[in-house]
Amino acid sequence: MRRHDPNNNNGGAPGHSRRDFLRGSGLAAASAVLTGGATAAVEEAGAVQEVGPKVVSSAVEITLKVNGQEHKATVEPRTTLLDTLRNRLDVTGPKRVCDRASCGACTTIVDGAPVYSCTTLAITCQGKTIETLESFDVGEKGVPHAFHQNDALMCGYCTPGFVTACKAMLDKNPNPTLEEVRKGLDGNICRCGTYIGVLQAALNAAKAMKGA
Amino acid sequence: MANWPASPNLIGKSIPRLDGLLKASGKAKYPSDVRPEGTLFGVMLYSPYAHARVKSIDLSPAETMPGVKAAIAIAKAGTPLRYQGDDIAAVAAETEEQARDAIRAIKVEYEVLPHVVTEHQAMAEGAPEVFKGSNIRNNSRKGRSQTKGNPEEAMSKADVTIEGTYSLPVITHVCLEPHGLTAKWEGPDKLTVWASTQAVQVVAGELADALDIPVANVTVLTDYMGGGFGSKFSADVWGRTAAELAQKAGKPVKLFLDRAQEHLAAGNRPSAAGKIKLGATRDGKLVALIATTHGTGGARGGSLFPLPYVYDVAASARTHNEVFVNCGGARAMRAPGHPQACALMEAAMDDLADKLGIDPLEFRLKNLAPGDFHTPIYEGEVRQGAELIGWREKRKPRGQNGGGPVRHGLGMALHQWGGGGTQDKKVSCTINPDGSVELKAATQDIGTGARTILAVIAAEVLGLRPTDIISNIGNSSFPPGQPSGGSTTSPSMAPPCLDAVTRARDAMFKKVAPTVQAAAEDLELRNGQLYVEGEPIMGWKEACRKLGMASISETGSAADGLASVGVGGCQFAEVTVDIETGVVRVKKIVAIQDSGLIIDRLTWESQVYGGVIMGLNYGLFEERIMDPETGVMLNPDLEFYKLAGASDIPEIVVRAYDPPDQKARGVIGVGEPPTISTAAAIANAVTNAIGVRVPEWPMTPRNVLNALATASKEGKA
Numbered sequence: 031m032r033r034h035d036p037n038n039n040n041g042g043a044p045g046h047s048r049r050d051f052l053r054g055s056g057l058a059a060a061s062a063v064l065t066g067g068a069t070a071a072v073e074e075a076g077a078v079q080e081v082g083p084k085v086v087s088s089a090v091e092i093t094l095k096v097n098g099q100e101h102k103a104t105v106e107p108r109t110t111l112l113d114t115l116r117n118r119l120d121v122t123g124p125k126r127v128c129d130r131a132s133c134g135a136c137t138t139i140v141d142g143a144p145v146y147s148c149t150t151l152a153i154t155c156q157g158k159t160i161e162t163l164e165s166f167d168v169g170e171k172g173v174p175h176a177f178h179q180n181d182a183l184m185c186g187y188c189t190p191g192f193v194t195a196c197k198a199m200l201d202k203n204p205n206p207t208l209e210e211v212r213k214g215l216d217g218n219i220c221r222c223g224t225y226i227g228v229l230q231a232a233l234n235a236a237k238a239m240k241g242a
Numbered sequence: 243m244a245n246w247p248a249s250p251n252l253i254g255k256s257i258p259r260l261d262g263l264l265k266a267s268g269k270a271k272y273p274s275d276v277r278p279e280g281t282l283f284g285v286m287l288y289s290p291y292a293h294a295r296v297k298s299i300d301l302s303p304a305e306t307m308p309g310v311k312a313a314i315a316i317a318k319a320g321t322p323l324r325y326q327g328d329d330i331a332a333v334a335a336e337t338e339e340q341a342r343d344a345i346r347a348i349k350v351e352y353e354v355l356p357h358v359v360t361e362h363q364a365m366a367e368g369a370p371e372v373f374k375g376s377n378i379r380n381n382s383r384k385g386r387s388q389t390k391g392n393p394e395e396a397m398s399k400a401d402v403t404i405e406g407t408y409s410l411p412v413i414t415h416v417c418l419e420p421h422g423l424t425a426k427w428e429g430p431d432k433l434t435v436w437a438s439t440q441a442v443q444v445v446a447g448e449l450a451d452a453l454d455i456p457v458a459n460v461t462v463l464t465d466y467m468g469g470g471f472g473s474k475f476s477a478d479v480w481g482r483t484a485a486e487l488a489q490k491a492g493k494p495v496k497l498f499l500d501r502a503q504e505h506l507a508a509g510n511r512p513s514a515a516g517k518i519k520l521g522a523t524r525d526g527k528l529v530a531l532i533a534t535t536h537g538t539g540g541a542r543g544g545s546l547f548p549l550p551y552v553y554d555v556a557a558s559a560r561t562h563n564e565v566f567v568n569c570g571g572a573r574a575m576r577a578p579g580h581p582q583a584c585a586l587m588e589a590a591m592d593d594l595a596d597k598l599g600i601d602p603l604e605f606r607l608k609n610l611a612p613g614d615f616h617t618p619i620y621e622g623e624v625r626q627g628a629e630l631i632g633w634r635e636k637r638k639p640r641g642q643n644g645g646g647p648v649r650h651g652l653g654m655a656l657h658q659w660g661g662g663g664t665q666d667k668k669v670s671c672t673i674n675p676d677g678s679v680e681l682k683a684a685t686q687d688i689g690t691g692a693r694t695i696l697a698v699i700a701a702e703v704l705g706l707r708p709t710d711i712i713s714n715i716g717n718s719s720f721p722p723g724q725p726s727g728g729s730t731t732s733p734s735m736a737p738p739c740l741d742a743v744t745r746a747r748d749a750m751f752k753k754v755a756p757t758v759q760a761a762a763e764d765l766e767l768r769n770g771q772l773y774v775e776g777e778p779i780m781g782w783k784e785a786c787r788k789l790g791m792a793s794i795s796e797t798g799s800a801a802d803g804l805a806s807v808g809v810g811g812c813q814f815a816e817v818t819v820d821i822e823t824g825v826v827r828v829k830k831i832v833a834i835q836d837s838g839l840i841i842d843r844l845t846w847e848s849q850v851y852g853g854v855i856m857g858l859n860y861g862l863f864e865e866r867i868m869d870p871e872t873g874v875m876l877n878p879d880l881e882f883y884k885l886a887g888a889s890d891i892p893e894i895v896v897r898a899y900d901p902p903d904q905k906a907r908g909v910i911g912v913g914e915p916p917t918i919s920t921a922a923a924i925a926n927a928v929t930n931a932i933g934v935r936v937p938e939w940p941m942t943p944r945n946v947l948n949a950l951a952t953a954s955k956e957g958k959a
Binding site for chain 1: 257261263417467471500650847881
């Protein structure tokens with residue numbers, strides 16, 4: 031979703047470029063695992079973490095820092111961050127919808143940048159700061175409040191992804207225009223059709239956050 | 243609700259939903275978020291083929307895989323598999339990864355059979371058969387002919403006629419939360435499930451039947467659910483299978499479908515195609531409609547849709563063929579049949595208006611049923627909508643929209659829906675001595691705001707705020723509640739809610755009156771205060787303390803006159819079309835909707851915005867694409883099954899048509915109506931822009947360019 035952001039390369043928190051994504055946290059590692067090379071996956075993971083390669087296969091215990099707390103989880107090298115959060119840690123804010131980086135319902139903030147946690151491997155997130163929307167300010171200056179007040183949700187299943195993408199966008203660009211909000215949220219899909227409320231909520235949240 | 247409320251404090255205002263902050267902060271626990279202690283993960287094995295027969299199935303390689311605790315065969319040797327996605331087996335394991343591995347280890351031998359996955363394939367002479375049946379020929383079952391008057395004779399006398407062929411593809415529901423449930427046995431014959439369903443009591447009944455246990459021992463819980471749109475009324479094979487796996491493993495099992503299965507097996511909206519002949523007098527009065535239509539609901543029926551639609555046609559004949567293909571079965575989808583009916587009828591209406599040389603808006607108004615209750619409502623709505631879209635100033639006749647590559651066009655369409663309630667539902671209201679108020683009903687909130695609407699009604703009666711009310715729904719053991727479908731929930735649940743709360747309030751007055759030396763009829767509740775003869779004497783909580791130790795609990799039933807049925811509505815679309823690329827951009831939609839008494843304007847508007855956006859998806863993007871050669875779906879995902887994103891959303895203007903006489907009609911549902919006519923209005927706007935009819939939905943570059951190419955070959959453009 032960041033790739034649509036015109037300010038992506040102009041400072042602020044580092045974004046995920048396609049090249050970084052392929053090289054490090056996602057697909058290359060995933061395909062290595064699929065072809066049976068757990069070692070390759072860990073080499074990729076290691077390269078990102080800049081530590082020496084370590085062979086990992088089958089179940090391994092990792093520690094993830096989620097919403098400020100350290101959690102231990104037993105995962106496989108192929109286990110996604112999303113499935114680790116939901117199926118092991120009961121951090122169920124991020125949702126699994128498309129499970130292949132199309133819809134944004136799983137959006138999670140890793141080291142300050144929004145990622146699709148359904149295509150991010152859990153083992154690559156060790157030592158990183160993972161934030162889900164459960165940790166967001168629910169007061170009047172927070173994004174969740176703006177979504178609530180503008181009825182920017184109906185069934186609510188896409189909402190965690192939109193709220194998270196919105197928070198990440200506003201952290202980087204506190205004064206978005208309507209067009210920038212549209213682009214910033216284009217990596218997310220809603221089926222109930224809540225976009226009118228979502229766009230308004232994002233603009234209102236930007237205003238409220240400035241008053242913080 | 244004819245005489246209620248006399249002077250509302252809350253009813254009709256914009257009230258944020260009760261559970262909005264929980265949903266927006268990720269704290270609302272959906273059925274797919276629930277994971278009781280020891281839960282195993284269930285995964286289904288489904289048919290990779292469009293048509294096959296199981297020759298043999300062996301679960302044993304899966305059963306010995308790491309972490310696997312139970313496996314169940316759904317298909318047996320000899321079982322026919324009628325579509326890609328048909329159920330074969332299921333496995334429960336300690337992790338989802340292990341369960342997926344185990345599914346791959348199941349050994350199934352298939353006898354692959356010839357398939358048909360498109361209507362074209364299915365209807366060909368000598369095509370392979372999906373079903374055998376005495377009344378099925380070329381995979382088609384002839385539907386009943388519906389005839390009114392003498393259409394052939396009327397058509398022959400018509401001054402002007404058109405004949406058009408129009409079609410809409412199969413689309414899928416794409417509920418964001420997958421179908422499924424988590425099953426936990428509390429004892430040998432006692433089951434709790436957390437199900438993503440739009441009908442908790444239907445699911446409870448089906449599971450009790452399937453598992454042969456008393457329905458009183460089955461509790462279905464749905465605090466929240468991530469979309470249904472008509473596809474989540476049943477426990478389904480996977481729900482029953484999850485319960486059986488849990489029984490076998492002695493542990494809770496969570497089984498939710500993956501995205502591909504959602505597209506393949508969890509329901510779809512039938513296609514619709516038809517040849518429509520429409521005739522009118524020279525001054526624009528419809529005289530005859532003759533239509534031959536067909537559609538497919540996969541390996542199930544359900545493709546019939548109403549025709550003629552909305553307009554008054556003196557004579558009509560219509561035959562419909564149900565076509566069977568090797569694809570997953572159709573399910574009800576938001577206003578079943580109506581978007582298809584509206585698209586076909588409104589396209590033909592526009593084409594005839596063009597040939598007559600009459601403004602299509604005037605042509606429509608001229609052909610509303612004279613004397614019908616809804617005719618003046620449509621007239622009012624159309625006038626308002628025309629003004630908001632700028633019909634008079636901006637619209638040019640078809641094909642006269644400039645000479646550059648980007649053409650501009652306006653279109654419109656009318657729709658209709660029922661949206662009435664049932665009379666057999668109940669709501670209970672408990673007022674406790676601590677001042678808390680609890681509503682209970684076995685209905686559920688599919689995203690419409692059902693939970694909030696009940697609380698608003700209670701708060702109105704008790705002079706409280708909606709947030710003071712605990713609105714407990716989504717539990718099958720509560721008083722009988724309405725399934726969330728057909729825009730029937732609010733009109734079914736609002737009357738018994740009003741009745742329950744009114745009874746509870748009156749019972750409270752009776753108990754409290756003697757303690758304040760007043761007569762019950764002199765008591766009133768307003769602004770969180772108890773009033774005696776117009777004077778506030780104490781706060782709500784203090785008044786409730788006068789109840790002593792005993793809570794008050796009353797159950798309410800439906801009453802006549804508090805809800806109604808039957809809505810109209812119209813929509814206008816403004817588009818630009820690039821005739822070189824075929825790309826359509828929707829610039830603006832205007833939606834005017836009547837629906838009786840509006841309880842919460844905020845959630846009402848959300849329903850209408852959402853309906854329009856879903857209609858925009860039908861109009862521009864959505865299409866299930868089947869590969870005739872391999873019989874598989876080519877886009878069972880969310881990257882090639884296209885849905886609108888934030889950048890695709892135009893300006894949308896929503897207006898409630900609710901003069902006082904509308905409010906007096908009482909509560910009517912609004913879930914379905916606003917999604918019906920959007921795709922029709924968009925297609926008419928595209929046609930207005932480019933000068934030729936695009937006969938196939940959605941309005942993709944391919945379909946637009948095909949229409950332009952066909953017209954060009956015929957020398958029309």
